[in-house]
Amino acid sequence: MAxxxxxxxxxxxxxxxxxxxxHFCPKKVLKLDKSNKAAVTDLDSCIGCKLCELRCPDxxxxxxxxxxxQS
Amino acid sequence: MPVKDYIRKRFFPHIWxxxxxxxxxxxxxxxxxxxxxxxxxxxxxxSGIGCSSRIVGxxxxxxxxxxxxxxxxxxxxxxxxxxxxxxxxPMGDGDATAIGGNHFIHACRRNINMTAIVMNNRIYxxxxxxxxxxxxPGIYATxxxxxxxxxxxxxxxxxRGSGATFVARTTxxxxxxxxxxxxxxxxxxxxxxxxxxxxxxxxFGRKNKLKDVNEMLEYxxxxxxxxxxxxxxxxxxxxERGIFxxxxxxxxxxxxxxxxxxxxxxxxx
Ligand SMILES: Cc1ncc(C[n+]2csc(CCOP(=O)(O)OP(=O)(O)O)c2C)c(N)n1
Ligand code: SF4
Ligand code: SF4
Ligand code: SF4
Numbered sequence: 001m002a003x004x005x006x007x008x009x010x011x012x013x014x015x016x017x018x019x020x021x022x023h024f025c026p027k028k029v030l031k032l033d034k035s036n037k038a039a040v041t042d043l044d045s046c047i048g049c050k051l052c053e054l055r056c057p058d059x060x061x062x063x064x065x066x067x068x069x070q071s
Numbered sequence: 072m073p074v075k076d077y078i079r080k081r082f083f084p085h086i087w088x089x090x091x092x093x094x095x096x097x098x099x100x101x102x103x104x105x106x107x108x109x110x111x112x113x114x115x116x117x118s119g120i121g122c123s124s125r126i127v128g129x130x131x132x133x134x135x136x137x138x139x140x141x142x143x144x145x146x147x148x149x150x151x152x153x154x155x156x157x158x159x160x161p162m163g164d165g166d167a168t169a170i171g172g173n174h175f176i177h178a179c180r181r182n183i184n185m186t187a188i189v190m191n192n193r194i195y196x197x198x199x200x201x202x203x204x205x206x207x208p209g210i211y212a213t214x215x216x217x218x219x220x221x222x223x224x225x226x227x228x229x230x231r232g233s234g235a236t237f238v239a240r241t242t243x244x245x246x247x248x249x250x251x252x253x254x255x256x257x258x259x260x261x262x263x264x265x266x267x268x269x270x271x272x273x274x275f276g277r278k279n280k281l282k283d284v285n286e287m288l289e290y291x292x293x294x295x296x297x298x299x300x301x302x303x304x305x306x307x308x309x310x311e312r313g314i315f316x317x318x319x320x321x322x323x324x325x326x327x328x329x330x331x332x333x334x335x336x337x338x339x340x
Contacts, residue, residue: 013084016088016090018089018272019090024285054098055246057091058094059098060084
C-alpha cells in the first residue's frame, strides 16, 4: 500500500528559491511564496514520490510519511 | 542513518548558487552511502579545487581538500596506506580532465580500488566561466566569446580506454540513477568512474542563454536515453546514460601487497 504523506517541511533558512521542486513536481503540489521560498499549496494531491526532496540541491525540503519515522 | 546525519549542518546553507547541480550530486552520493550502511569512519572523501570540490567540506567523513587536479594523487596515497577504507573522489570537469587529466588516466590504468565522481557542468564555475575540455564546440564561455571551437572529451570513452573497470554516466535530473550508480561504483572492486552531468546556471546557463535552471534540467531529461535504447538508434545525438563498463581485473593495492610479501620473504631469506 502506498505510504500516506503526513507533511512536507521546507527549511526556509536553506531554501534558495531555485524552483526545481516546483517545476518538476508531477502533481503541482508546490509553489514559490512571496519571499521566493518553496511552499506547499495542495498537500492532498501529493503522491509521496519524494522527487522534490531528492532533487533539491539545498537539502531544504523533506517529505514525511504517516506511521513511519523514515524521512 | 538518515542522509542528513552525514552532513556538517553547521556549514549550511551551503555556498553553491541557487539551482547549482552540485548539491543534487551531494544528495545522491549520500543516499548511496546510506543504503550501503557505511560508517562515517570508513569513508574518506578527497577533492581538489573548484565549486564541485567544495563538496568535501559538507560531509562528515574523513575529508581532504587538496590541490586543483591532484585529488586522485592524494587519494592514491590514502588508499595505499589504508586499503580497507572507502575512498571517494568527487571532481569537477576541469579538475578531472584539464589540469588533472593525467592523474585521471593513470588512476584508471592502475585500477586502484576507489570511486571517481566527475561532476560535469561543462565549464569552470569557480573561476568565472572559462570553457573546459568538456564544453564542446559551439558553447559560449568567458574565454570563448565567439563560442568554443574545441571538441570535447567523452569521459566514458576516456575512462574505458584508460583501463577503468567500472564506468557509468547519468545526470542530476535522474537522481535515482545517481544514487544507484554511485552505490554500484563504491561496491565495485577496482577503479570506478561515474560521470554526472550537472548544471551551472550562473555561468554555463547565462552564457548559453538558457532561461533558468529548470531549462537545464529539462535538457538532461530530453537529450539523454538509456544505453542501447531504440531512441539512440533513431537519434544519434542523444547522450547515453547507464553502466558502460563493469569488469573484474586484479586490483592495484592487492598487487602491491604481493610485491611487499615477495620482498619481505627475500629479506628474511
Ligand atoms: C594549480 C591551479 N591552477 C588553477 C587554479 C584556478 N582554478 C580554481 S578552480 C578551477 C576550475 C574549476 O572548474 P571545475 O573543475 O570544472 O569545477 P567547477 O568549479 O565547475 O565545479 C581553476 C582553473 C587553481 N586553483 N590551482
Ligand atoms: S513528494 Fe512528489 S508529489 Fe509530493 S510534493 Fe514532492 S514531488 Fe510533488
Ligand atoms: S528545490 Fe530546494 S532550494 Fe530549490 S526551491 Fe525547492 S526547496 Fe527551495
Ligand atoms: S558558479 Fe556554477 S558551479 Fe559554481 S556554485 Fe555557482 S552554479 Fe555551481
